[in-house]
Amino acid sequence: MKVRLENLTKKFEEVTAVNDATLEFLEGKLTGLLGPSGCGKSTTLYLIAGLFKATSGKIFFDDEDVTRKEPEKRGIGLVFQNYALYPHMTAEQNIMFPLQNLKVPKKEARKRALDMAKLVHISELLNRKPGQMSGGQQQRVAIARALVKEPRILLLDEPLSNLDARLRLEMREEIKRIQRETGVTTIFVTHDQEEAMSISDQIAIMNEGLLQQVASPQEMYRNPVNEFVAKFLGNPPINIIETEIKGGKVDAGGFLMNTGTLPDQPVHVGVRPESFRLDANGSVKAVVQAMEYTGRETLLFAYLGEKLCKVIINADIIFKKGDSVSLSLKEKSMLLFDLEGNRLYV
């Protein structure tokens, strides 16, 4: 089942939480809905779920217009940010609850609940109440509850935000696995770009109610449509050098680039920290200001023009403050943006 939004808008009294969004969530894939806090991710999810009514625009499940359909008729599974497990029911009762609503015979409901518990690896916790489970365990129960009625679409609202770093990584893989095993069309809300990048087949990124870009993680990372997307993805974030196009050329802290027919104008040049190369023949010399070691790689701070840039280098190489380095850039690694933040294509 694919989900399509057409010019979807949701206004609360003053805020326009979702503004004219048009996009398609791919069938059987996991789409990450990414954006900063308050950008309208949850609202979009609740619109799809039917808990909010759209101000204008349409929502389609395959070719069926569900914009006015009641949530209970939409056949979706929803995992809330804080799980919303019923505290007075055991894990098993929680998972069976949606089936009992559908009047599935007790025996079958039990069997399906047990199968689901197995899928999310909580078979031994079925008699516990939510209060007696860890965050990660509760989350799995919530996913099981959402999946047990075999929904056509699974919606997850920042399901990992309450977990510690290690558990997050683990659960991320789990969700990916469960999604692959069930093949359910999944929309996964998060404000963590790394999480979205690692888990998604496709990412939709939002800012202030506006959809910015929809693309695969690789494509979005390499080819952001605007400065917001470029800055939002990647850690450490992209370096932005303020400069200008003059006579068909741009000079970003010593790195030159032909800009073809683009007219002269001030621009922002984005260069990812990993796009630099230590290169004895490199065109730009810089002085190391500081180093940061993460173990896997080393982050080097150096001025390119007036901008203190981050440069990722091999962890084996050791510099110290004041050393001079010579840098070159990988092919096509300079991204140009105008002052509105729109991408300029050469």
Add this chain to the structure above:
Amino acid sequence: MFEPRWKTTLKALLYLSPALIVIAVFVIYPMFRSVWISFFKDYNIFKHTGSGFGLDNYKWVLNDGRFILALKNTTIYTIVVVPVSVVIALFTAVLLNSKMKGMKLFETLYFLPYITNLIAIGLAFKFIFNSTYGILNRILGLFGIDTIMWLNDPKYSLPALIIFGIWSGLAFKIVVFLAGIQGINKQYYQAAKIDNTSRWRTFTKITMPMLSPMIFYIGIISFIGALKTYVEVVGLYGNNPGPADTAMTIVYYVYDLFYGANEPPRAAAASVILFLIILVFTFIQLRASKKRVQY
């Protein structure tokens, strides 16, 4: 958390002392005094002198037909009023919470009895129960039910008291339940909606269990309140407990012994018996609730 120490305990007592003194003078002392009085055959409450120490008063009260009647009435009253009013209040609170049209008006209406004196409401109910002009009989008349002498027929005086008792206690219960319902996280209801849960199941499987501590609390409070019913009788009947004592309650009996019959020791004995009854039942309920009340 910190360990209680002598110093902190004394300090706390100092702060509590105004309240403690008032409670001691007006609650604790009279309580012990009345237990004390209840053992004397004769007692002068002004001179604090008594004679004939023993259990005679208790024997007398337990053998008094009026006490047995009061006990019976109070028991019936409690058994009916507590569950019925709790159920009605619960449903009303759910209804009020559902934000249907016209609920604003209703919100004022249900709150009225809470801020109005019970005696005044009793007067209003006298009119409602009036056999010739009363609205209750008119309504029942629409269903073909003959005129009922609510307040004058001994058969109906206790039912009248029960109806009044249910109604007068509703406001408080509704307010508490409504607050409880509004305290339940909306996400449970959203989750239930997504999962296609019927309204009835939402009520029995989500609202009720989540409210269970509150339902229990209200249950105990109104149980104790019902066992101590008195003002309702006065409000409805004035200075007699219904035709042929048919609306006599235990507290009314105590009051009547004290002022009417001028028998303080016997009144004290009756009130001690009531105290023991309440104590035992509350204890049983607390024990039972440990198992029943959810999460």
